[in-house]
Amino acid sequence: MGERVFDVAIIGAGVSGANIARHLSSYELDVILLEGEEDISFGVSKANSGIVHGGFHHDGRYLKSRLEVRGAAMFDRLADELGFPFQRCGIIAVALHPDDFGALGQLYERGRANGAPGIEMCSRERMLELEPKLTPETVGGLYAPCGGIVEPYRFVFSLVESAIKNGLELRTNWRLESASREGASWRLCASTGSSVLASRIVNAAGLRADEVSQLFSAEDFTIKGRKGQYWLLDRLTRSKPSRVVFPVPSAISKGVLVVPTVEGTVLLGPTATELDDKDDAATTRDELEYILRSARTLIPSISETDVIATFSGTRPVLGEDFMIQRSGLVPGLVQVAGIQSPGLTASPAIGEYVTGLLAQDGLDLVPKQDWRPLLDRAPHARDLSFEELDQLIEINPAWGSIVCRCERVSEAEIVNAIRSGHHTLDGIKFYTRAQMGRCQGGFCGARILQLIMRETGLAAGEITKRGGNTTVIGGVV
């Protein structure tokens, strides 16, 4: 028997790669998803604002704008099928000075032209009614009722689980090192020595898309990193708005937002700094202070005493627009590069669009008769009624052992995450939310290490925070 040749290899298991994989999983195709990090969603997709945008930020002549509007409309069905946390809470943009109405009017017209449903210009009174926590300095604003919030990593996990259920192969810790022609196919080799044969390639490598393109001797471009810093506030904060709150945006950035996350905490940010080093993920004193000041101009009651974490995320920037196209130099390669904001919103439409590009390249799309779009809903202790939790404990007592008190995550959920392949501390955090609450792992960290050791047989010194050299523990006493 000859070596298996995949119809498509997708490089990068972020939100773009995951949507492409999930879309392709509905056709009779052999698809493999290759991720360089220890877990999926560990790159750009793990740290962003988690917003489904309202369709008013970008001019319709851009591909990103068209994909944003199309993608935003696809979220309801995806959330129904996959069960990831998503809510159309609406977005407001706040004018603090009458001069802001000029810019807001442009956003409104743009939203109308893009077909953003229900978009509305608002008086001061209307704004304060929509969001009573807003500053009394508010003079008016814009309301996009169809904007929403999503937990980006859970979105990626659900997409990939659904695709795996429909035949996708996934390799993590699989970093592409070389690519060479082998007959009609590509031979992809990883740093670990393993290799894969595939007929067509999708480059969805996020911050590394430029390096991947070079490995194929395809288009020569440079991805710049644009770092955004964030505060995370405790779910008990009194300053949680009920909608996503934007300032009036500037030319280079949408500004510092106040985002009520779909899981109940609040995000403040992001800033926007062009990076020389794409791996520079450090937060800085000046920018963190700037975030607090900026957020308080929108919601004055925001307090630094509610802060439970600070972090940064890096957007892959390549010019003004997304670059999603069949390579002009290398047949069989589709480039999905420069997917910065509104990439998360656009991602379901990117999945569809890239599938179309692959078809243009000659990929035969035969719908699967037995495609199963629905994922089983995994219960979470925090969302269950007392009676429901009691019933689960009867089946499996680990449901009654609450490991993470802040986010109420049971041992059963953590064990499930580990058995599903998430065996780093961060992987478990993104998958279950354990360690994501106000104690940030101070209480549950030790229990989670014990559970990883019990379930995987790893020694304490082999457990990592997020793979590679991020070893958590120094050894034994």
Next chain:
Amino acid sequence: MMYGTFDVVVLGGGAAGMASALEMDRRGWRVAIIERESRLGGILLQCIHTGFGLIEFDEELSGPEFAERLSDRIPGSKITVFVGSTVIGFESMEEGKGKAAGQVVTFASAKGVTRLESRAVVLAMGCRERNRGNVRIPGTRPAGIFTAGLAQRLVNIDGIMPGREVVIIGSGDIGLVMARRMAWSGARVHAVVEILPRPSGLPRNVVQCLNDFGIPLYLSHVTTAIKGKDRVRSIEVCPVENGALAISKAFELPCDTLLLSVGLVPENELSRDAGVQLNPATGGPRVDSQMMSSKSGVFACGNVLHVHDLVDNVVEEARRTGAFVSFWLEGTRPSREIKVKAGSKVRYVCPGSLDPASNNQVSLRSLVVKDGAQLEIRAGEIVVKRIMKNHVRPSEMITFNLGTTELGALAHIDDATIEISIP
């Protein structure tokens, strides 16, 4: 679902929970303790150093020994203990039409979900460590950052070393104790970095845990960045001079492990859910002279009320609270209360009101370091009492008594308020 009824349900089986429960049991009430961990004792179980019990038992004990002194008395009592049990719901019902005030506590364990009804609840959940986000230290997010308490648990209970080249941020007591513990276990502790001009922990811990081991303590130094991509590589530290960062004097301390001992906060999420009013100065419930919160029948003691220095003081407070709960269950209430407020140079006073007809124990913390200080207790223009103190400092809780001698005269003045200050 399982159900139960008790006179009192105690949330938390640490020192405060056990001591209050034992007192209420002794007075004949049906008491339940709900404890998250698999055994009673709370955070004492990971504090294997000595220094506990000098006041309460007149001898020097380790944390686990101190805990055992209390937990050994539980089997001989009628107290019902639920271990491995996490409270997932707490409702406090006010007195209604023909309905007495009542408490409903729901918890989960491997046996299922249990719902307990009781007349009173004692909050004894203790406190939590502040973390890096809470104190907003900028920089990268590498592996190797632990709160001091988590490191203590890893070393003392799980036998796991967090790392070898250690820097400790913050000079709280757990950080100081862990400096010594890490040094004993073969790690190199390079420094303790404290933002304030004085240590946050007890003087005896500075001497025994740092000075005796030659570990440098950098006072008035701010950690301005954590560095390292995968594992911590160093921290950047900057002195504070004249109230501002002296950026030009910033330097790096190399390390592979960071322990944070940057303060403790009472853990009151359950209290908040139940509608208990909190005091922003302590992070704990506002309580009256009987240690009762704003919710009738809900009492609080120990570190969930205000963070203590010594477990001996926690046990004393908890025992007293147990007695107050007993009075309340019997229907005895003080005929009136005098409000207490924190005056000049005082961070907080606990409790928030006093009973002029009996002896009250008062706890407070100073905002300043001062030799030859005087506590002044005034009611309006009248100085009720002056207490001389050789030395006051924020890291040491001050306790004293105010009884009928001092308060009796105020019992007849409407709206009498006492203010305690350090002039």
